Amino acid sequence: MEAPPVSRVSKKRKVTPAAPADIDRFDEANSARLGLICVQERIPSDYTRWDVQFVIDDRNARLTCISPSEYGGVPHGLDGDFATILNVMYLEQGAPEDGSVHTTAYQMLQRAGFADSGQYYAALQESLDRLKGATYTASESWRDHKRQRWTTVKFNIIEQIIADTQGDTSFGSGTSLKIQLARPVVQSIRERYLKPLDMTFVLSLKRSLTRSLYRVLDAHRYDPHNPQEPAATFRIQLQQWARECKLRETVPARIKRNLESAHTELVERGYLRSVTYEGTRAETVIVYEFGDLPATPPAPEPVIEVIPDAPVIDALRRYGVAPSVARKLVKDKGEQHVTTRLEKFEAMIRDGYQARSRSALLVDVIRDEEGKYPEPESLAPPPQPERPPARTRTELARREQEETERLTTAVEREFLALPPDEQAVRAVTQVRLFVGRELKEEHLRRLLIAMQAGEVVPYTMYREVTRAASELRLPEFAEEIRNIYGR
Structure with a gap:
């Protein structure tokens, strides 16, 4: 299905782009920088694969996408709008560990700025199918922000879609959705590997081509090592830029023509000061100069509400248990069971139990249902601490109440x-x-x-x-x- 003509909920306001320091919304930095969505509004039905090679930190990197033809080829056009909105909503919902976003089809259209109409519900349904069907492999090009290194991951942007269509197979205003995002994307967000995203400006742009180009271009402004420092200019070899935008064109004149309307709108709106070309026809370089720099302070550090892992999961990870294994143990066995077995394991170690691998022993103790491990002698309740004097307890209670009231007021104000x-x-x-x-x-x-x-x-x-x-x-x-x- 071709992307429907853009018909926004209300007439677009010609807002100016915000300075990086004034932006308070964020997007996941890896998927934004890699440009997972083809910027073209329409693609031929046989465009089911792309493969991009590039260099990061003097190392060869690669990104591929394979998408079944029955879903309409690789993700493109409006798919980028919906993928971005899902990341934004996931952040707003506290970035839960399971990667799920709870929403409705109506709300997704509203948040993306599209009309409440049958054609857009159909477009949303097709987009979500493409985002689930397309498989990406990022080889030595996915940033592990926590460990400050490049890794290889394979994923689908959406891992699972649960839709309540109220007896019908098509999306409508009453469709509720539970969408599970890719684990690498979830991990990046929860570790706060984010870049600023001016959603007000994005929603004000007329064409999906312009919005898509804006997202990938804006992501390239931020250094992966320092994602709060936006660049004033960005230069790249033109044919490489076409590959970064997932265009099929390789002829410089055609690349320029495909991007011309988006360039014009971004210059008119003040996001870009200029777009120029340098070099020979065979070695053309495109140079973007941004309109909101210099003289703007750096982008803010992301301040987001992330629902943390249960403390017992963190405890298991400290003993070397892989995060995915730790979460599955808690999910399958229950937090109370895992906590009790963790205490038993720690008592065994205190009593001198020798283990070739502590993490493997811990997992086995938690999973044990046959009583392989007798209760350690040192597993006894800890001594109770002495009660503080009555006056001290009263003072502590007063301070605790004041702190609770302060936090409650702050939460209410933010909410x-x-x-x-x-x-x-x-x-x-x-x-x-x-x-x-x-x-x-x-x-x-x-x-x-x-x-x-x-x-x-x-x-x-x-x-x-x-x-x-x-x-x-x-x-x-x-x-x-x-x-x-x-x-």
């Missing part, structure tokens, strides 16, 4: 500063975090719709589920949600 739709999603995410296992997706979807319709105040719901957790009333809270939204 209420969000747009209404984002408040609703944040509240549903909080409900899911505490009682998600006791509710069906239908309950949560109806709760989200009620908040979006103004029937429920999102912050009230956010506060109520948090209070229910502190007062040990979560079963009663879940029952109330089921009674109200289970009809």
